[in-house]
Amino acid sequence: MNISDFLATGLIDLPWWGYIVVALALTHVTIASVTIFLHRAQAHRGLDLHPIPSHFFRFWLWLTTGMVTKEWVSIHRKHHAKCETAEDPHSPMIYGIKKVLAEGAELYRAESKNAETMEKYGHGTPDDWMERNVYSRFSWQGAGLMLVTNLLLFGPIGATIWAVQMAWIPFHAAGIINGIGHFWGYRHYTVNDTSTNITPIAFWIGGEELHNNHHAFPTSARFSMRWYEFDLGWLYINILKFFGLATIKKVAPRPRFDMNKVVCDAETVQAVIAHRYEIVTKYAKTLKSTCKEEIAKLRQNGSSPLATMRQGKAVRNFRHWLRSDAEQLSAEHRASLQETLKHSNKLETIYAFRQELAKLWERSTLSKEELVAKLEDWCKRAEATGIAQLQQFSRQLRSYA
Secondary structure, rough: OHHHHHHHHHOOOHHHHHHHHHHHHHHHHHHHHHHHHHHHHHOOOOOOEOOOHOOOOOOOHHHHHHOOHHHHHHHHHHHHHOOEEEOOOOOOOOOOHHHHHHHHHHHHHHHOOOOOHHHHOOOOOOOOHHHHHHHHHOOOHHHHHHHHHHHHHHHHHHHHHHHHHHHHHHHHHHHHHHHHHHHEEEEOOOOOOOOEEEOOHHHOOOOOEHHHHHEEEEEOEEEEEEEOOHHHHHHHHHHHHHHOEEEEEEOOOOOOOOOOOOOOOHHHHHHHHHHHHHHHHHHHOHHHHHHHHHOOOOHHHHHOOHOOOOOOHHHHHHHHHHHOHHHHHOHHHHHHHHHHHHHHHHHHHHHHHHHHHHHHHHOOOOOOOHHHHHHHHHHHHOOOOOOOOHHHHHHHHHHHH
């Protein structure tokens, strides 16, 4: 190879589609490094990594993002601790979806300069010689080394590949996951924030698309919770585990049922608390048709704020109220809810039982025996209401094992 060929194509000459494959492969390694190392292992301790993959991921992230592990972990932990509040580093509910999508990386950089955040949330992150003297000290030089490497390997097109690499995480993580993941999508779990699952499958972001699942069980190394959801990061973790390079510490529990149980016991309480977010969602789904029928009656009578809405919107509004804690609702929604409940004893009963059930897992000072008695009393009173679907839900609640 002469010098002119080298300057034109670098060490590796590929067809046009080959460069696309290379760019996608390199960015995918970066996504895998973020989700496995930074997110699941470092931030949430859902797994332990062998030093070989752990240091590879750290080195690769230095090359392709310039991110400092302690900064990323601190900011993410603070996001969970202060989610949807004014202290959340990147909530679209606070900053607006446009700002998080377009300027998510800037929000990250601004928070990384907050010494209090680093001190409070950065515990347990790497603090060895390489971290102190290379990765943290010369964070941007890694990206410069990646650029030089790309130019040597692929020639001028290497700069384009490098630009894609540098934009990949700011766009997908800081923008899509932090933005869309709290703005649009579907939800399995009624958690105390706006997190959503963006899509059941998005292999290019390695399982991070299942954001609502993650917020329901943040320390779980597995993000997929339904048969139709595919968590590519979880697949990679199991491959590492097979070769002895990863130890899985925590995984979200799957609900189990004993349909022969007729009274609540300590296992029922333990299971209900473990699956509390799913149970609140299931409560709203189970009572959906009863609420729909009652709302139709209110609309015919011309009573309550729901009477002025289309049937579908009225039902969606009440389901939203049913799935949310009162403090999560806006002042306008709280006022509409209270006015609606005045016009329907049945809706008032359904809403009151939902709120009472949610308070059960907030009573951390009660003994197991007291919690069992509270849950059993809730079930007995629910079954005495005469509301068929509430009775059905109560019987299913008793069967959690």
